[in-house]
Amino acid sequence: MLETPIVSSNERGDIFYVKLSDAPVCRTREFGDDRLLDYDADDNIVGAEFIVIDDAIDLSNLPDSTLLSGLLLASLPSEVSVIGTPSIRLAD
Numbered sequence: 001m002l003e004t005p006i007v008s009s010n011e012r013g014d015i016f017y018v019k020l021s022d023a024p025v026c027r028t029r030e031f032g033d034d035r036l037l038d039y040d041a042d043d044n045i046v047g048a049e050f051i052v053i054d055d056a057i058d059l060s061n062l063p064d065s066t067l068l069s070g071l072l073l074a075s076l077p078s079e080v081s082v083i084g085t086p087s088i089r090l091a092d
Contacts, residue, residue: 001044007075014052018071021046031062052080060084 006019023040025047030036034051035058045064050057050072057072059065059082069085076082 005071007071013077013080016050016052016057016072016076018048018050018068019046020048034058035062037062055079056081056083058084 001021002019007016008019009016021040021044023044023046025038026041028036028038034053036049037045038047038049040046048062048068057076057080059069059072061084062068065085069082072082
């Protein structure tokens with residue numbers, strides 16, 4: 001994993017890529033038309049591509065969605081939301 005993961009986007013801001021590692025991509029798994037996860041030879045996630053639909057990125061049913069959510073929320077423009085993330089309960 002990279003010391004500091006990188007989140008980048010295309011010029012229109014409707015496609016985002018989260019780079020987690022410099023390892024070569026060995027396969028890509030599609031989760032619908034709007035989400036792709038890249039994996040290395042050891043089946044670790046190397047990166048993730050998201051297409052913004054209706055001003056949101058959907059992380060429902062994705063591996064490592066909590067990690068991806070945190071990285072995206074810190075980098076996305078305010079008009080794009082992240083949905084489908086696990087609920088986080090703060091300690092009382």
